[in-house]
Amino acid sequence: MLEVEQDLSTIRVSEKLLVVPSQAVLPAFCVKTGRRLQAKEMRSVVLEYSAPAAFDPMHDSFLAGLLALPMSIFVGWYLPKRCQISYGLSRGPRLVWFLQVLLQYGLLLAIAVGCLAAWWYNQPALVCLLAPCGLLLLLRWVVQPTVAPLKIVRYSDGQFYIAGCGPKFLAIIVAREAALLPSSERPDSSV
Numbered sequence: 130m131l132e133v134e135q136d137l138s139t140i141r142v143s144e145k146l147l148v149v150p151s152q153a154v155l156p157a158f159c160v161k162t163g164r165r166l167q168a169k170e171m172r173s174v175v176l177e178y179s180a181p182a183a184f185d186p187m188h189d190s191f192l193a194g195l196l197a198l199p200m201s202i203f204v205g206w207y208l209p210k211r212c213q214i215s216y217g218l219s220r221g222p223r224l225v226w227f228l229q230v231l232l233q234y235g236l237l238l239a240i241a242v243g244c245l246a247a248w249w250y251n252q253p254a255l256v257c258l259l260a261p262c263g264l265l266l267l268l269r270w271v272v273q274p275t276v277a278p279l280k281i282v283r284y285s286d287g288q289f290y291i292a293g294c295g296p297k298f299l300a301i302i303v304a305r306e307a308a309l310l311p312s313s314e315r316p317d318s319s320v
Contacts, residue, residue, distance in 0.1 A: 141306055142299050147291040151212045159219035163297025166217040173215040178281035212281060212289040226278045237266050
């Protein structure tokens with residue numbers, strides 16, 4: 130069983146992004162729909178963030194471009210920032226997420242079967258087309274092995290900026306954040 134939601138003063142919203150520290154336990158609401166959830170519907174996952182490769186093909190050299198891909202893979206594989214987060218996902222969004230994962234694995238399987246069939250029937254052009262697609266898909270899973278409904282888009286000063294939360298859930302966080310403010314700092318609601 131997951132722990133009770135933490136002190137919400139460490140959780141905030143900034144520009145439609147949820148800002149949390151690692152080990153955050155979000156309130157028991159669906160992060161997509163804002164629907165109230167039970168404790169059994171909460172999930173604890175580890176999200177990973179790797180800084181994007183700083184390569185600008187218009188200004189950097191060709192050699193820098195060739196080195197950017199292996200360096201971004203190295204940095205993404207060995208030096209990611211990890212954020213453990215407990216969040217809720219109601220039945221509908223959980224089903225959509227499951228279907229997305231199933232589709233990705235099905236696509237990889239279809240590419241592998243297609244490569245084997247093309248090789249078996251001596252179709253080298255088709256193998257040359259499908260094999261790189263399969264390798265790119267595998268490489269994506271090596272760099273980012275988990276598929277989650279939430280994604281870290283930025284990391285700064287120990288805070289993770291997470292995209293993928295629905296507007297109703299973000300409104301709940303903003304309302305709770307406002308309720309935590311002292312009455313002298315609250316926005317005037319009489320206007």
